[in-house]
Amino acid sequence: MAMTPQSPSRAEGGFRTATAVERSDPDSVAKHPVGDTSQWMAAIAEGWDIAGNANGGYLLALTARAMSAAIGRPDPITVTAHYLAPGKPGPVSIAVEITKQGRTFGTATATLVGEDRPLLRVLGTFGELAENVGPQLVDLVPPPMPSPDQCIPVDATDTFPPPFMGKVELRLHPDDANFLRGNPSGHARMRGWFRLRNGEPTDTVALLCASDAFPPTVFNANLPVAWTPTIELTTHVRYRPEPGWLRCRFATHFVSGGFLEEDGEIWDDSGRLVAQSRQLALVPRN
């Protein structure tokens, strides 16, 4: 869909602009058969960083845009990224190789390359999500939370928020927000609301960004852990989200062996689980 220059998300450098990709090799139209590799140009946009390094969910979303276009299917069904090096703002290239094109899904690998080194290696299956198909069983509820205006905007604090928080809007559950003031809750958990800024809708690729947008759960544990570089992030997408805030819960149960996992659930405004995520992060040895 063409966006006018007046579009807020474009004028403000919204998510869609920040994840735009363009085919850079000659065969720019055809959908790609199995085994073919396509090349894409993109840029890591300014302002999507945390202490200078682009947010991992944003990098995954950027790569997923190229994969989706190469495969010719709109929705990430399950996407796994292994993080190899930090990404800095500037031009990047994405190579996508298609492994399978089936009746309902297409599977590809991709490499995001910046400054001549691989930043992300990604394996993903894409398709077209449908509504209410098959049997249903949901035995968890969305996390109970005060409304967004009763939650704590991360950008309201004066020390923590990285530039990335100017690009997405996070409102933390009050019980999980005191780590911002040096008082972690004692539970390795982070609950809150997420949306893109300026009313830009969250599509299924933006859910990949949401799945890595919150401060690390371990910031709420009483552990000497100041940063947790992501080794791998996997996100499953179940539904296209309804417009509005997304209700998110991230939790860690195991910090051990030098690693931790962080499990995420993302629910939309209609009360449906739209995505699940799990990442493995390194716990730097003291």
Place this chain on the structure above:
Amino acid sequence: MAMTPQSPSRAEGGFRTATAVERSDPDSVAKHPVGDTSQWMAAIAEGWDIAGNANGGYLLALTARAMSAAIGRPDPITVTAHYLAPGKPGPVSIAVEITKQGRTFGTATATLVGEDRPLLRVLGTFGELAENVGPQLVDLVPPPMPSPDQCIPVDATDTFPPPFMGKVELRLHPDDANFLRGNPSGHARMRGWFRLRNGEPTDTVALLCASDAFPPTVFNANLPVAWTPTIELTTHVRYRPEPGWLRCRFATHFVSGGFLEEDGEIWDDSGRLVAQSRQLALVPRN
């Protein structure tokens, strides 16, 4: 370690034999630099199947053996497989491409090919697991279960057990085993003990097999779901297991949109979480 012909696991066609790989391209010694692709020969062994198709965890383990050898690091840290086609017994090839060799980890992709088509596409990071490094936080306990001899051997029933159950030993929690007699528990959960047969030790690659060895959790739900083909399986390994039975818990919280997730925890005899898994499976539309 060399195994003698008298080794039970070899004589009985154990797991290590069933996941043996051999370099098939000329450069059979050097460790591989980034970007290099190596070729491996292997075979899908007889008897590791469920209704004729090889178990998905077994196929992942077979592929991981080649990845581990190609990368030159023993332990899978996080490995993701996308399942593209069912595997039948017979010769297969595995192509491994190394994306990164870092100080502590190596990352590669692999394709398992059988009968001229890709069966699995795998992305994995391998390393060498260490003991008790860094801060620890564990807020879940191993699933309480009766001892293995008070649990239900899957091979004791006369209808369900597929050939695969002759290769691994499963003992189900009595509360989760009645689906075998047509009485699902009503909870999409499967708890039980796992070990390889004939005293063969479970190494970290065998944990990949364990993470997909149990009957589907959804067999214990009151849903019209007869099979759940795996789309993707990710397993994180935290520790090398102590010898003995592994205590396993698998649970599903969301059957929706035509998919379900299955989360696994695997604990060793010392009470440590040794692996976590999550798979996304298709729920065939009725």
